[in-house]
Amino acid sequence: xxxxxxxxxxxxxxxxxxxxxxxxxxxxxxxxxxxxxxxxxxxxxxxxxxxxxxxxxxxxxxxxxxxxxxxxxxxxxxxxxxxxxxxxxxxxxxxxxxxxxxxxxxxxxxxxxxxxxxxxxxxxxxxxxxxxxxxxxxxxxxxxxxxxxxxxxxxxxxxxxxxxxxxxxxxxxxxxxxxxxxxxxxxxxxxxxxxxxxxxxxxxxxxxxxxxxxxxxxxxxxxxxxxxxxxxxxxxxxxxxxxxxxxxxxxxxxxxxxxx
Ligand code: ZN
Numbered sequence: 001x002x003x004x005x006x007x008x009x010x011x012x013x014x015x016x017x018x019x020x021x022x023x024x025x026x027x028x029x030x031x032x033x034x035x036x037x038x039x040x041x042x043x044x045x046x047x048x049x050x051x052x053x054x055x056x057x058x059x060x061x062x063x064x065x066x067x068x069x070x071x072x073x074x075x076x077x078x079x080x081x082x083x084x085x086x087x088x089x090x091x092x093x094x095x096x097x098x099x100x101x102x103x104x105x106x107x108x109x110x111x112x113x114x115x116x117x118x119x120x121x122x123x124x125x126x127x128x129x130x131x132x133x134x135x136x137x138x139x140x141x142x143x144x145x146x147x148x149x150x151x152x153x154x155x156x157x158x159x160x161x162x163x164x165x166x167x168x169x170x171x172x173x174x175x176x177x178x179x180x181x182x183x184x185x186x187x188x189x190x191x192x193x194x195x196x197x198x199x200x201x202x203x204x205x206x207x208x209x210x211x212x213x214x215x216x217x218x219x220x221x222x223x224x225x226x227x228x229x230x231x232x233x234x235x236x237x238x239x240x241x242x243x244x245x246x247x248x249x250x251x252x253x254x255x256x257x258x259x260x
Contacts, residue, residue, distance in 0.1 A: 035220035054095035067227025106147035112228035113186030113243035116142035132209035196229020
């Protein structure tokens with residue numbers, strides 16, 4: 001199942017976002033939220049007549065750093081002895097085709113294409129014997145945009161990871177997917193920059209869900225970004241950046257110059 005959040009184009013009044021199911025070339029509206037109780041409605045639109053939004057409204061975005069050995073090495077870091085986690089604010093989220101806006105506070109803004117997990121059921125303190133994947137609603141693409149210079153100069157990751165528009169997510173949530181061996185690729189202006197497989201993760205998806213749930217309660221709709229493969233690099237105004245995860249789709253965003 002492909003779950004999206006969208007507004008219909010060409011409406012006279014300001015459109016209100018809604019969730020829907022993408023089925024072929026149409027979108028069927030659902031009542032409620034996909035991580036709660038929901039039903040199919042009788043309303044549907046042509047996919048061409050809707051604008052897709054970020055498919056999540058999380059209370060938090062939990063990110064995993066240095067989860068691919070080749071990426072840790074390219075930044076001169078050791079592989080962590082346990083998962084390295086940090087947070088991005090939900091205010092940094094943008095959807096497909098929405099601009100990533102650079103900031104005058106950084107001279108080195110970079111892409112990080114990642115597989116993202118969407119939590120479906122509240123969970124905390126999961127045990128090793130628990131089926132972690134059963135707590136997930138599905139999977140999507142995420143670009144963990146990072147001001148690399150600020151990440152290095154600040155002790156905390158917070159500033160470098162948190163500017164508005166620094167978290168593109170989408171284009172939709174795929175619920176029927178095995179996350180163990182997916183291709184994660186990032187292209188900039190059509191040129192391949194990052195290519196990895198989720199089978200290369202140091203800490204695989206079920207381990208991450210269980211481990212993070214022991215640090216903080218995961219709520220329905222929360223997002224976990226699972227780390228980026230090697231090949232991170234700079235973005236410039238005018239670029240077009242695409243994160244593709246096999247079995248899901250392509251998340252494309254234009255890059256804009258800073259606002260003053
Ligand atoms: Zn990342």
